[in-house]
Structures are given as C-alpha cells and as structure tokens.
Amino acid sequence: MRVVLILTGIIALVIGGLVYFHALSLDQMQRVWHPAAVVAPPPPAAVPVVVAAARTQDVPIYLSGIGTVQAYNTVNVQTQVDGQISQILFQEGQDVKAGDRLAIIDRRPYQAQLQQQVAARMRDQALLQGARLDLARYTELVKKDYATQQQVDQEQAQVGQYEGAVLNDTAQIAYAQTQLGFTTIASPIDGRVGIRQVDVGNFVRAAQGTTIVVVTQLRPISVIFTVSAEAVERSKLDLGVAHVPVIALAKDDTTELDRGSVAVVDNMVDQTTGTIKLKANFPNEKLKLWPGNFVNGRLVVDTRHDGVTVPSEAVRHGPRCDFTWIVRPDQTVATRCVTVGQTFADRTLIEKGLAQGAEVVVDGQYRLDEGSKVEITRRPPARSASAD
Numbered sequence: 001m002r003v004v005l006i007l008t009g010i011i012a013l014v015i016g017g018l019v020y021f022h023a024l025s026l027d028q029m030q031r032v033w034h035p036a037a038v039v040a041p042p043p044p045a046a047v048p049v050v051v052a053a054a055r056t057q058d059v060p061i062y063l064s065g066i067g068t069v070q071a072y073n074t075v076n077v078q079t080q081v082d083g084q085i086s087q088i089l090f091q092e093g094q095d096v097k098a099g100d101r102l103a104i105i106d107r108r109p110y111q112a113q114l115q116q117q118v119a120a121r122m123r124d125q126a127l128l129q130g131a132r133l134d135l136a137r138y139t140e141l142v143k144k145d146y147a148t149q150q151q152v153d154q155e156q157a158q159v160g161q162y163e164g165a166v167l168n169d170t171a172q173i174a175y176a177q178t179q180l181g182f183t184t185i186a187s188p189i190d191g192r193v194g195i196r197q198v199d200v201g202n203f204v205r206a207a208q209g210t211t212i213v214v215v216t217q218l219r220p221i222s223v224i225f226t227v228s229a230e231a232v233e234r235s236k237l238d239l240g241v242a243h244v245p246v247i248a249l250a251k252d253d254t255t256e257l258d259r260g261s262v263a264v265v266d267n268m269v270d271q272t273t274g275t276i277k278l279k280a281n282f283p284n285e286k287l288k289l290w291p292g293n294f295v296n297g298r299l300v301v302d303t304r305h306d307g308v309t310v311p312s313e314a315v316r317h318g319p320r321c322d323f324t325w326i327v328r329p330d331q332t333v334a335t336r337c338v339t340v341g342q343t344f345a346d347r348t349l350i351e352k353g354l355a356q357g358a359e360v361v362v363d364g365q366y367r368l369d370e371g372s373k374v375e376i377t378r379r380p381p382a383r384s385a386s387a388d
Contacts, residue, residue: 046375049364051327053378054310056356059349061302061342063235065227065278067248071216071291072281073189077102078211079204080182081110085212088200096187096215103212105183105204114176121169128162135159191217216291220260221284223248225297229269229276235301237278239267246280248289249296258282258289262299309347311379314360315340324354325361325368332371333361 083105090102135155141147187193194214204210225246237244244262249255260282269276280297282289289295314324321337328334338353354360361368362379 044373046331046373047364047367048375048377049325049327049333049361049368050377050379051359052311052314052362054308054350054354054356054358054360056306056308057347059304059307059309059342059347060300060344061304062344063227063231063237063299063301065225065297065299067223067225067280067295067297069289069291069293069295070222070224071191071218072220072222073191073217074291075188075191075215076211077185077187077213077215078206078209079105079185080206081105081179082203082205082207083109083183084203085198085200088196090193090196090213092193092195092213095190095192097190098187100187101184102187102193103185103198105185107180107183110176110180110183114173114180117169117172117176121166121173124162124165124169128159128166131155131158131162185212187215189215189217190219191215218287218289218291219284220281221289221291222263223260223280223282223289223295223297225262225278225280225299226273226275227278227299229274232265232276232278235299237262237265237301239265242278245300247298247300248280248282249298251294251296253296257295258284258286304342304349307341308350308354308356310350310354310360311362312343312346312348314362315348316365325365326354327359327361327374327376331374331376333368333374334370 085103086106087104088102089104090096090100096102135152135158138147138152138155142149142152192215194216196213198204198210198212204212223246242262242265245259246262247259248257250257260280262278262280264279266277266279278299280299310324315338316323316325318335322340323335323337325333326336336353336358339351341349341351343349359376359378361374364374368374
C-alpha cells in the first residue's frame with residue numbers, strides 16, 4: 001500500500017512538471033535551463049522634441065491694465081430757443097463737422113422780433129438826430145441871450161437819453177440776431193451723430209433740456225485705464241501730465257486695436273481697490289475703439305536691453321518653480337528653474353536661470369522625464385520682436 005502511494009506521488013509530480021514547462025515560453029525556458037543566456041532589454045527610444053536657443057534682445061517692459069473706452073468729446077445737442085422743429089438735416093449715424101447744420105427751428109417769430117428791434121432803433125436814431133439839431137440851435141441862441149442855459153441843459157439831457165436808447169436798441173438787435181441764429185442748430189464738434197431723439201414737428205423748449213441727438217467725437221478717442229497703484233509707483237510714472245506709449249488690445253490680449261499715449265495720471269488712488277486711473281488718447285483712425293467697450297492696455301514704461309528671452313511655450317509651471325527643459329551636450333534633458341519676467345508677443349523674458357545660447361524644449365515636453373534621451377529638431381530663429 002505504501003509503495004502505491006509513493007508511486008502515485010511520483011506520477012503527480014511528473015505530470016505537474018510537464019504542465020509547468022508547457023506553460024513556459026521558449027525565452028522563459030532558456031532562462032530556467034541557461035541563466036547565462038538572458039538577453040538585456042533594449043534601451044528606450046529617444047523622444048522627439050523641438051528646441052530653440054535662448055537669445056538676447058531688447059524687451060519692452062509693460063504696465064498692463066483694463067480700460068474703458070470713452071468718446072473724446074460727447075455733446076447732447078439741445079435747443080437754446082423755444083419753437084417747432086421744421087427740419088432735421090442729418091442722417092442717423094453720419095459723420096459731421098463742427099458747424100454742420102443738424103436741425104432748423106421755425107424762424108418766423110424770431111425774424112419778426114429782429115425786425116421790431118431794427119425799427120425801434122431807426123425811430124430812436126431819428127429822435128436822437130432831432131435832439132442834436134435842437135441842442136445845436138439852443139447853443140447858438142444862448143450866446144446871443146435868446147435862450148437860457150437851462151434850455152441848453154435840457155436839450156443836452158435829451159440827446160443823452162436818445163443816445164442811450166439807440167445803444168439799447170443796438171443791444172436788442174444783437175440779442176434778436178443771436179436768438180434767430182439759435183434757430184439753426186449746428187454741431188459744435190466733429191463727430192458722429194447717434195439716433196435721432198426728436199422728430200420734425202415737435203415743439204421744443206430750451207428750459208426742458210430736450211436732447212435732439214448726441215454727437216460723439218471718435219477721432220481721436222480716449223481710454224481710461226485702471227492700474228494698480230503699486231505698479232504705477234514701480235514704473236516711476238509721475239502724477240499729472242504724462243507722455244507714455246500705450247497699446248490697446250482686444251479681449252484676447254493679442255489683437256492690437258490701436259496705439260496712443262497716456263495723457264494724464266490721476267492725482268488720487270482709489271482706497272477701496274488700490275488702483276489709480278490713467279487717461280490715454282488714441283487716434284482711432286480705423287474706428288476699432290468704440291465708447292463703452294473694454295480693452296486691455298499695455299503701457300511701455302521701459303525697455304530692457306539685451307535681455308535673455310525664450311519662446312513662451314518653453315516655460316512650464318511646476319509646484320516648486322517655473323522651469324524649462326534644457327538639452328544637455330549628451331542629448332539628454334534636465335529641468336532648470338527660471339525667474340520669469342515680462343511676456344511680450346510670443347516670447348518671455350528670463351530674469352534668472354538661463355544664459356544666451358541655452359537650448360530649451362518648446363514642443364514635446366509631456367513625454368520627457370529627467371535624463372530622457374531626445375531626438376532634436378531645431379526651430380529656425382524668428383525675427384526679433386519689436387520693443388515698441
């Protein structure tokens with residue numbers, strides 16, 4: 001019985017061994033029977049990357065802020081006299097020049113008033129002329145004792161009275177002419193008219209302040225930028241009148257809308273936000289800036305000469321620092337912490353951490369590890385970005 005059990009165990013071991021070796025691959029069997037024949041794994045393939053060299057160039061130092069576009073001048077065109085609007089002489093949305101007629105108020109009442117004042121002056125001038133002749137006669141008669149000095153004095157007073165009346169009439173004529181002129185409503189500035197707010201036939205009164213149309217001056221145009229007071233102080237801008245170049249950008253912070261200059265830095269800081277306002281003027285020749293729009297502004301406050309720059313896509317953000325992947329002479333890569341300065345166009349100023357000529361990875365970073373072997377494609381050098 002014991003012999004049967006022993007034979008059964010031996011048979012089980014043989015069958016198990018056959019099953020085990022059947023499951024092994026040829027390579028695994030070679031490792032079992034010939035350990036010296038183990039083949040080493042192939043080295044990892046080189047990671048293809050695109051690199052560019054850090055270079056030196058003049059870098060514009062910007063002060064950035066958000067701005068609100070405002071019309072350079074805005075006028076609510078209103079009547080200065082009472083009357084019925086008889087004509088509207090503008091098309092909504094058209095450009096006008098200063099002095100262009102916009103509307104006409106019924107002129108007839110004011111024309112009649114002017115004629116009345118002219119007639120009154122003619123009457124008083126005739127009376128004045130008669131009084132002067134009487135004064136001349138009495139002056140001669142008093143010399144011959146045919147008249148008294150009192151009569152001469154009375155005539156002299158009469159002449160003065162009529163002279164005053166003529167002066168008053170002249171002033172009344174000037175006033176009437178002014179009122180008549182106000183019946184023609186003209187644009188006081190160059191600009192663009194908006195939507196008509198009063199139609200022909202309506203009666204308007206000067207005391208009511210009714211706006212007929214709004215004229216806005218769009219060339220040039222103003223932008224009020226709100227900037228951190230601390231940043232303004234670092235930029236060494238002075239309060240008051242300023243002449244600093246500024247670029248207006250669209251909401252994407254890339255599309256350039258116009259270029260102008262800061263005209264004035266406000267004289268007080270908003271205590272609730274710690275910001276200060278700067279007013280800039282733009283020529284707006286292409287009318288890309290419209291009142292009420294928001295734009296991004298870049299004020300060129302300085303220029304860093306011979307600053308080390310790299311393509312912006314080469315700069316990565318890590319938990320410890322901003323860094324770039326640099327290529328070492330043995331075609332491997334390593335991370336390098338850098339201090340990032342101004343970003344402009346598609347390049348970034350490196351304040352510290354890189355030297356001119358260092359090769360940095362600009363594409364393919366996501367497949368890299370410290371010490372990875374790389375296959376390099378060099379990006380051709382681009383034209384230097386302008387500092388303007």
